[in-house]
Amino acid sequence: xxxxxxxxxxxxxxxxxxxxxxxxxxxxxxxxxxxxxxxxxxxxxxxxxxxxxxxxxxxxxxxxxxxxxxxxxxxxxxxxxxxxxxxxxxxxxxxxxxxxxxxxxxxxxxxxxxxxxxxxxxx
Numbered sequence: 001x002x003x004x005x006x007x008x009x010x011x012x013x014x015x016x017x018x019x020x021x022x023x024x025x026x027x028x029x030x031x032x033x034x035x036x037x038x039x040x041x042x043x044x045x046x047x048x049x050x051x052x053x054x055x056x057x058x059x060x061x062x063x064x065x066x067x068x069x070x071x072x073x074x075x076x077x078x079x080x081x082x083x084x085x086x087x088x089x090x091x092x093x094x095x096x097x098x099x100x101x102x103x104x105x106x107x108x109x110x111x112x113x114x115x116x117x118x119x120x121x122x123x
Contacts, residue, residue, distance in 0.1 A: 001027055036096060
């Protein structure tokens with residue numbers, strides 16, 4: 001079992017930056033891939049980014065490419081999402097996920113999900 005706890009959300013003006021953190025505990029492993037999803041009010045949950053266990057492979061949704069960066073520190077068992085040039089449409093609850101499979105993360109079928117952290121971008 002893996003527990004994921006997100007932090008770093010908050011209120012920011014458009015054009016600003018935030019860094020989300022996801023601390024993993026329990027049966028953590030460098031083999032676990034990780035990622036981020038988000039869900040805005042009244043909208044479907046959507047994929048944001050994912051990273052391989054070793055941190056060498058990343059993938060981003062087109063809507064965030066060039067603005068968001070996913071990274072990880074396997075010593076600290078923490079995954080990060082650096083968000084820059086934030087837009088009001090980035091407003092959502094952001095969820096950290098983990099799974100052995102990169103494909104399952106992309107498909108939203110990850111075994112482990114955090115509780116989410118709210119990001120609000122004002123115009």
